Amino acid sequence: MSHAAEKRDDRPRPDLSGAPNVIEVKKLVTHYGAREILHKIDFGVREGEIMVIMGGSGSGKSTLLNALLGLLRPTKGSIHILGEDLTQISDVEKTLLRRKIGVAFQGGALFGSLNVLENIMLPLREHTKLDVNTMRIMARLKMQVVSLAGFEHLNPSELSGGMIKRAAFARAVVMDPKILFCDEPSAGLDPIVAAAIDELILNLRDAMGMSVVVVTHELESAFRIADRICVLDKGDILMTGTVDEIRSSTNERIQNLLNRRTETETLDPEEYLKRLTAAND
Amino acid sequence: MSEAGDRAIPTRIAETLDRMGRSAVGGIAEVGLGAILLWQSVYWVVLGRHREQPVRMAATFERCMEVGIRALPIVTMLSVTMGVMFAIQGIYTLRVFGAEEQVTIGLGISIVREFGPLLTGIMVAGRTGSSLAARIGTMRISQEVDALEVMGINPVRFLVAPALIAMVVMVPLLTLWADLMMLTGAGWYVSVDMGMSFAAYTQRIIDVVEIDDLMHGLSKAFLFSILITLVGVINGANVKGGAEGVGRMTTRSVVLSISAIIVTDMIFAFITTRS
Ligand SMILES: Nc1ncnc2c1ncn2[C@@H]1O[C@H](COP(=O)(O)OP(=O)(O)O)[C@@H](O)[C@H]1O
Ligand SMILES: [Mg+2]
Numbered sequence: 001m002s003h004a005a006e007k008r009d010d011r012p013r014p015d016l017s018g019a020p021n022v023i024e025v026k027k028l029v030t031h032y033g034a035r036e037i038l039h040k041i042d043f044g045v046r047e048g049e050i051m052v053i054m055g056g057s058g059s060g061k062s063t064l065l066n067a068l069l070g071l072l073r074p075t076k077g078s079i080h081i082l083g084e085d086l087t088q089i090s091d092v093e094k095t096l097l098r099r100k101i102g103v104a105f106q107g108g109a110l111f112g113s114l115n116v117l118e119n120i121m122l123p124l125r126e127h128t129k130l131d132v133n134t135m136r137i138m139a140r141l142k143m144q145v146v147s148l149a150g151f152e153h154l155n156p157s158e159l160s161g162g163m164i165k166r167a168a169f170a171r172a173v174v175m176d177p178k179i180l181f182c183d184e185p186s187a188g189l190d191p192i193v194a195a196a197i198d199e200l201i202l203n204l205r206d207a208m209g210m211s212v213v214v215v216t217h218e219l220e221s222a223f224r225i226a227d228r229i230c231v232l233d234k235g236d237i238l239m240t241g242t243v244d245e246i247r248s249s250t251n252e253r254i255q256n257l258l259n260r261r262t263e264t265e266t267l268d269p270e271e272y273l274k275r276l277t278a279a280n281d
Numbered sequence: 282m283s284e285a286g287d288r289a290i291p292t293r294i295a296e297t298l299d300r301m302g303r304s305a306v307g308g309i310a311e312v313g314l315g316a317i318l319l320w321q322s323v324y325w326v327v328l329g330r331h332r333e334q335p336v337r338m339a340a341t342f343e344r345c346m347e348v349g350i351r352a353l354p355i356v357t358m359l360s361v362t363m364g365v366m367f368a369i370q371g372i373y374t375l376r377v378f379g380a381e382e383q384v385t386i387g388l389g390i391s392i393v394r395e396f397g398p399l400l401t402g403i404m405v406a407g408r409t410g411s412s413l414a415a416r417i418g419t420m421r422i423s424q425e426v427d428a429l430e431v432m433g434i435n436p437v438r439f440l441v442a443p444a445l446i447a448m449v450v451m452v453p454l455l456t457l458w459a460d461l462m463m464l465t466g467a468g469w470y471v472s473v474d475m476g477m478s479f480a481a482y483t484q485r486i487i488d489v490v491e492i493d494d495l496m497h498g499l500s501k502a503f504l505f506s507i508l509i510t511l512v513g514v515i516n517g518a519n520v521k522g523g524a525e526g527v528g529r530m531t532t533r534s535v536v537l538s539i540s541a542i543i544v545t546d547m548i549f550a551f552i553t554t555r556s
Contacts, residue, residue: 069431098433109428111420113343126334126434 028077055232102172108164110156117152344447364466397460402505414534417517452506
C-alpha cells in the first residue's frame with residue numbers, strides 16, 4: 001500500500017482553487033421518516049478535482065451520495081449538479097443530466113443477466129444510436145482502461161471482488177461522464193487490490209479530466225487519492241480541506257477520527273507502549 | 282389493579298384500531314402503487330418507442346420463454362392429472378343418479394371456465410410470481426435498481442414492462458394449453474371407464490363448451506397475469522434487509538398473489554353470472 005501511496009505523491013495535485021463548482025449543495029437537510037440525517041449541509045465539488053467524502057459508519061455518507069444522485073429527495077436545501085437544480089428539474093431533464101454522470105456502486109451493481117461486456121455497453125445501448133460494433137469497440141476500450149480486457153464474456157458472478165469494481169468503473173465511465181461517483185471503492189478488498197483501485201481512480205481522472213466524488217471510510221485510501229476531503233460526522237460536515245489541512249487540523253473530532261485508525265490498524269508494539277506510558281504521565 | 286385493567290382495555294382497543302388503520306393504509310398504498318406501476322408499464326409499452334426508449338424486445342422474449350415455454354412440462358403434467366381426477370370424481374358422483382353420461386357437460390364447462398385458469402394462475406404465481414419478486418428484491422438490495430435509475434434507465438420500462446408483457450401474453454396461452462390437457466386427461470379416463478370413444482367425447486365437449494365459456498376463462502387468466510406481476514414486483518421492490526428480506530417478501534408475494542387470484546375469481550364469477 002505504501003507503494004501506491006508513493007506513486008500518488010509523485011503526481012502533482014492539480015491546483016483547482018479557481019475552478020468552477022460542478023456540484024453545489026446548499027443547506028441540505030434529509031430525513032428518513034421523522035429522523036433528520038443530514039443537518040443543513042453545504043458542500044461543493046470543483047471541476048476536475050477528486051473530492052473524498054469521509055466519515056465513520058452511520059455518519060451519513062451514503063445518504064449524502066444518494067441525495068447527490070437524485071435517489072433520495074431532500075427535505076430542504078438545493079443540489080446543483082452541472083448547473084441544474086436536482087430538486088427542481090423534470091424527469092426528462094433528470095434523464096439527460098444522468099447521461100453526464102457515472103456511478104460505481106459499492107457492490108458493483110452489475111446486472112447478473114448480462115455478461116461483463118453487455119453490462120458495460122448498456123448505457124450506450126440505452127442512450128445512443130451507435131451501431132452494435134461501435135458500441136462494442138467503445139466498451140472494449142474502457143475495459144482496457146480498467147485492465148479488464150479479455151474478460152468480456154464472463155458473467156458478473158464469475159468475477160473476483162476487484163474485477164467487479166473494475167467492471168463497475170468501466171460501466172460508469174463508458175459515456176465519458178463529467179462527474180464520476182464511487183461508493184466505498186476499497187471496501188471489502190485486500191490492501192493491494194484496494195491500492196490498485198485507488199490508482200485506477202487517479203488514472204481515470206487524469207486521463208479523462210472528470211470530477212470525482214468518492215465516498216469512503218478508509219483514511220488510507222482517502223489520503224492517497226483526495227485533492228480535498230470533506231469530513232462528515234453525525235450528519236454534519238466537520239471540515240472540508242486538502243489532505244494536509246485535514247492532517248494538521250486541531251479539531252478534536254477530526255483528530256479522533258484520524259487516530260482511531262492508527263489505533264486499530266498500525267499495531268506497532270513500540271508505538272503502542274509509548275502511547276501507553278504517555279497516557280500514564 | 283382493576284383500575285389498571287380498566288385503563289388497559291381502551292388503550293388496547295385504541296392500539297388495535299391504530300394497527301388496523303396502519304395496515305389498511307399500507308394495503309391501500311400498495312394497491313395505489315400497483316395502479317401506478319400498471320399505468321407506467323402501459324405508458325412505456327405504448328410510448329417508449331416514441332421517446333426513443335423502447336421496451337427491450339430481447340428481455341421480453343426471454344421472459345416469455347420463462348413464463349410460458351419453461352412452464353409447459355409441469356403445467357402439462359398437473360393438468361392431465363387433474364383432468365383424470367375430475368373425471369373420476371365426476372363419474373363417481375353422477376353414477377349415484379345414474380347420470381354418468383352427463384359427465385362431459387360438467388367437465389367441459391368447469392374446466393374451461395374455472396379449473397384451467399385457476400390451476401394455471403396458481404402455478405404461475407408459485408413459479409414466476411415468486412421468481413419475479415426474488416429477482417427484483419435481489420436487484421434492489423444489490424443496488425442494481427439504483428444503478429438503472431442513475432444511468433437514466435427507467436426501472437419500470439427496463440424490468441417491469443417486459444415481465445408484464447410476457448405474463449399478459451403467456452398466461453392466457455398457458456391457460457388454453459392447460460384447458461386442452463385437462464380435457465384430454467379427463468377424456469382418456471372417460472373413454473377407459475365408460476367405454477366412450479375419444480372421438481365421441483371430443484365431439485361432446487365441442488358441443489357443450491361455448492366460445493363464451495372459453496372467453497370467460499381466458500379473461501380471468503388475463504386478470505390473473507396482471508395481478509401476479511404487480512404483486513411480485515411490489516413485494517420485490519419493498520425488500521429490506523438482505524437475503525432474508527428477499528425470502529420473506531418472496532413468500533409474501535406467493536401467498537398474496539394466490540389469495541388475490543382466488544378472490545378475483547370469486548368476484549368475477551359473481552359478476553358474470555348476474556347479467
Ligand atoms: N433506509 C434507511 N432508513 C432509515 N434510516 C436510515 C436508512 N439508511 C440509513 N439510515 C440511517 O441514516 C444514518 C446515516 O446512514 P448512512 O448514510 O448509510 O451512513 P454511512 O454511509 O456514512 O455509513 C444512519 O444512522 C442510518 O441508521
Ligand atoms: Mg454507507
